[in-house]
Amino acid sequence: MAEIIINREKMTQLLHEIAGGETEVFAPVLKEEAAYITKISQDTPIHYDFFITVNSVKEAIFPRYEPILKYKIDQEGVKLEDIPPMKPIVLFGGHPCDAASLMLMEKLFGWDYNDHFYLDRRNKTIVITLACNEFDKDCFCTSLGYSPHGEIGSDILLESISKEAWKAKAVTDRGKAFLEKHTALFNATEKPDPAFKTIQDKDIPVGFDKDAVKPWIKENFESEEWKKITSKCWSCAACTYVCPTCHCFDITDDASMWSGIRTKNWDACTMPIFTLHASQHNPREAYYQRYRQRIAHKYSYYVDLFKVISCTGCGRCSRVCGAGMNILEILTRISNLAKKGGK
Amino acid sequence: MSENIYKPYLMKVAEVRDETPDIKTLKLEFRDPAEAEKFSFKAGQFGLYSAFGAGESTFCIASSPTRKGYIECTFRVAGRVTSQLRDVNPGDTIGFRGPYGNTFPVEEKFTGKSITFVAGGIALPPVRCVIWNVLDMRNKFKDINIVYGAKTYQDLVYKDELQQWQDAKDINLIKTLDPGGDKAEYGCNNWDGKMGFVPTVLKESGINGKGGIAVLCGPPIMIKLSLPVLVELGFAKENIYTTLENKMKCGLGKCGRCNVGSFYVCKHGPVLTAADLETMPDEF
Amino acid sequence: MEEKWEPTIIAFVCNWCTYAGADLAGTSRFKYAPNVRVIKTPCTGRIDPMFVLSALERGADGVIISGCHPNDCHYNEGNFNARRKYIMFRALLTQLGVDLDRVTFAWCSASEGIKFAGLVNEVTEKIKKMGPYTEFKQLNQDAR
């Protein structure tokens, strides 16, 4: 099969063309000197010169808020209205760590009860992933067994051959069908630029032993270490909302006298009212209890339930944290403690 | 179009009873008879009740699975949703989603044994569901003890049913009020039950726990104090069942609220044994 | 003929002065526009800017806030505090691009029935000329 090459100009044309139709298109857009995955229309300028987007691809498939129920209220009672089926999506701009996170979230949203909002949308999404050409001190995907060129979760993987062009590789049948459907645009003539440098798996250091983290968390639930780790944490929700694998949500109603809507909105275990009982009792009163839940859920409880760590090492939570919390540093500290048998 | 797991049944409010000034019981029937047919649940399961416009709240199903065609729920008025549910009248429509969570193993483990029910205050509804379930098949069980206490006479829930259980010959009912709970201002005249907190009354009850099943439900402080008493009376830890209380929003294991350790109260609970309780982190 | 658009005005008034003033306007048969819905509050100090925001979002085209004259407040300092609060709130709304002509402030004592009636008529006319306040209503529709 001949090499399929596409350059930025053709990719923009492709995405704008699709955005015109029924399909929703998400791509990186420049806002205030940072790239964000956002829903684009036919003329939104797409931004390519970025290292990693601030928010994650989760925003396309698990939106900040979405209606799960609509109802009309009148004298006879309440009439429920169906939510229109999920629209197909083309998701461009994520890295392999983003694509892998979509697979992790599927496990929870498919656990016994199928949350069709996430699963239907996920099945109608074409994920076009950009392989990584650079990394920074907060990236640790290799520590969790992922790779800057990983294919997990992507439909099409774009490997950069030069600053302006990529070599496209279909990972799934859906990806292959998409490439065939748009072959007209996937025939750029750029040649691989030997001077263009990219990175390999070995470049990103493995920070900690991922299998040592869970046992330590299980034994050291009451350890003083949690208080030291989280002393500077503000307990806001910035890290959870940019995290590709944080899936917690709240359900609220918004209604007038005669009609209303029930929505599923993002929520975070770091927020105090997340676990506040009606009797005002709060099992997770202190900051450290809440941040401990965030780490323990990803690295211990999720592993017990679904045999996989709910984190792909993208490092977004460390980059966005205003207080300087760094998850790679915390996990390295935990795995070192585990090795030394420390408490 | 795949099925929307958050879509509630539409329920008609058949009956509204005031248990205490701030606790109400609603009797709900399915608006759609087809749904009524398909619907079944087991003792201990819960559901999410929608007050359209305010939101959803989690209560247990207080009526027994042996009584078909309706479900009951009992709740205290504490917030936005319960305030709107308090004002419903017979004939109104509210929503119900469920049944969720695991169940009391009534058929599998309770049959042929003697059962002691211990409940405090507003925690009687989840226990009452099991009591009526057991009483509707009374011959399958040995003797039945019910130990129920509340702060004051006014706070006693299901007063009429307490009377029925007291008059029944084959039930040993021990009701108690916290000290000072029997004053006239609480509408109580010549209180015939005991006085004192549930754990202390339970200790003096002299119930023999050997080989018996205990169902314990109440505020966390009462559970902490009653568990050792039950063990003292001879109940084995695996035979002490309790239902857990945690903030819930989806009831389906998705929203992450009720997660304590690797345990999701809405999926692996709310019913669990005292033995399981010890393996979990103390985050309740 | 399409029914002519009538603005909806919400008036948050203090119970001791302006509400009594509105009563006086009624009992002395002063005619004033029916577009106004009067909401009684114990004092202008109790009129939280959130009330103004909620009113605008739920479809009000104009808001009147009125209470006792300075030194007449039943609670001595309610209107003084309110005055400072609204100096800040007005600066904030201006910076956000909200049209301040839609939010009118006045002191109407219990005896100024005429002033209250005049105030309501004047505000209604002004809002009629300005047309419906779509920005906030649009927010509400998008939220649904």
Place this chain on the structure above:
Amino acid sequence: MKEIIDKAKELLSQGTVDLVIGYEQCGDKQCRPLFVEKPEEADKLVFNEYCVHNLATYLTRPEVKKTKRVAIVAKGCDIRAIINLITENQSTREHVYIIGMNCPGVISGKAPNPTKHHAKCQYCKVRAPHISDVTLGPTPPESVPMDKTIIHQDVEELKNKTKEERWAFWKAQLSKCIRCYACRQACPMCYCNRCIVDLNTPQWIDTRSNLRGNLDWNIVRAYHLSGRCIDCGECERVCPANIPLMLLNRTLQEEVKEKFNFESGYDLEACPPLTVFEKDDHENFIR
């Protein structure tokens, strides 16, 4: 900064304080808060132009309030926040040992590539701390005097735009808000244990991140800080969506300066402007 390390060790070993909150280096152009409880942990304490965080936000933390006495490394703007917390009875002067830092100005913009000096630092009147238990560091260069009211070009530019332009500007900016409340948690003056946005009887502010909810949230946040905000710029720095939040706060600071001739955080005896009033307050907008 050897002086800070020695001072922290001295305070901790003598037991005058049982906690020192300072800064540590965590990257070539990045610092972050550091909690020091034992003298030997003090070696990591630093102070340079990357120490942007306002550490006063930790003073209202339950664990910190429980301590006998806490020492805090504070720049001029942080000390203004501490003074505000004291005037609002959230802390007492005795409970806080202020290690005042002579501050030449700090960077703004996001790590790892911070840009120019923070706008607030050019006009900062407290480069040499106005209140502190000890003052460390070289004497800072003189700041540019501010002639009449506090002048911020970005606020003036926005003011000169038309109403429609301003509304369109804020609609675009506030639609990006994801309601993570980092602005609230970073702000020293936001210490309510149950914020208005966390109350649902009644639900004043929509908790979803739609434009209506975001607008109400940002209006209420800026409004509740009127006359209290000390222009430290932390809310804008930590916002993941890069929304220019300080535009709203600075507008209100200028209003408070102009109408009540008050600047927050300089006087321990002063009352926050919205808790007091003058008989002859500005009144030309009231009929």
